[in-house]
Ligand SMILES: Nc1ncnc2c1ncn2[C@@H]1O[C@H](COP(=O)(O)OP(=O)(O)O)[C@@H](O)[C@H]1O
């Protein structure tokens with residue numbers, strides 16, 4: 415069975431085509447700069463060179479059309495006909511309180527995703543465009559929605575409520591939802607397998623640190639807290655997002671800098687975090703390089719990133735009264751040994767001790783980086799949100 419996984423951003427489409435009999439990736443790619451006459455399609459297939467095409471792509475439908483043509487083309491294709499695709503798994507960022515698991519997309523499901531646009535104005539509209547485009551062009555496939563928020567629906571109320579007037583929750587569903595749930599769930603399962611223990615006996619703290627970053631506490635298989643909130647802006651310092659700040663800064667900056675609310679939102683989402691502090695980049699590799707070249711702003715950005723992450727990890731250990739393992743995942747978590755080292759070196763009071771040699775190895779598989787004496791296992795577990803989405807889609811097709 416072949417499953418296409420789609421992740422639509424405002425001007426991009428990320429996709430992966432899986433053969434689910436062995437969970438192999440037949441093709442993966444990215445369409446960028448949708449809405450321009452110089453959109454870029456990059457596609458990788460296992461035994462060919464990466465393909466890069468530039469063309470005019472007006473909208474998501476057009477983009478997806480070109481992706482399908484590419485997947486079926488004589489020269490670069492991996493399938494003969496679109497009918498080979500049995501299911502399409504769509505990443506949907508916000509499922510509000512409607513969804514605690516993945517679902518086959520029906521008109522009711524579409525309605526519910528629409529209703530959460532208010533809560534996720536940056537994410538859900540492009541996700542819906544992707545669903546529309548794919549349903550139009552792959553009308554024989556079963557379409558499945560997989561929500562970033564679903565895994566965190568198990569959070570208790572004292573973790574998900576904000577200390578603001580309760581009527582705002584009742585009227586507008588203002589609460590913490592959390593994101594990256596597909597990744598946190600996948601990583602929790604992988605970690606349990608790696609440790610050789612049942613997930614429902616483990617307490618895990620997971621740091622998903624990529625461009626977006628979030629921490630989760632997974633107790634006996636269930637998410638009981640996570641650092642992102644009503645939107646993916648809350649919590650840790652990220653590549654370009656501020657994470658937690660005093661909310662009073664918003665009206666203050668609007669007044670002092672004569673900015674609109676939209677401009678301040680854009681500042682906090684796109685021009686803050688590593689980028690805002692370093693003044694250079696939101697990419698951890700570039701900021702690290704600049705730090706080693708002696709750039710003081712880059713050094714400060716990394717110190718803040720690590721300090722805030724370590725402080726929150728400590729808080730999560732307190733929140734669930736200790737844990738069996740601390741796990742790093744996503745772009746920074748999987749690759750930046752320096753960040754892992756800096757974070758863990760300040761957690762020795764918890765009995766955490768990492769093996770610097772193990773920590774410096776880069777491998778695309780699960781591994782332990784703590785010493786045998788460490789009271790808590792520290793793991794690196796590569797995440798795979800796309801595979802998790804493909805599995806959910808496959809399972810729902812089978813039961814459909
Ligand atoms: N070798 C590396 N060393 C340090 N940081 C890295 C390395 N490789 C990737 N990263 C960082 O990972 C981040 C991207 O993470 P990723 O999980 O791919 O992001 P996204 O949230 O877009 O999926 C970037 O900040 C990038 O610099």
Ligand SMILES: CC(=O)OP(=O)(O)O
Nearest residue numbers: 507593594625626646
């Ligand atoms: C929800 C979210 O923050 O996603 P990403 O990390 O992909 O930006």
Ligand SMILES: [Mg+2]
Nearest residue numbers: 624625744799
């Ligand atoms: Mg990612």
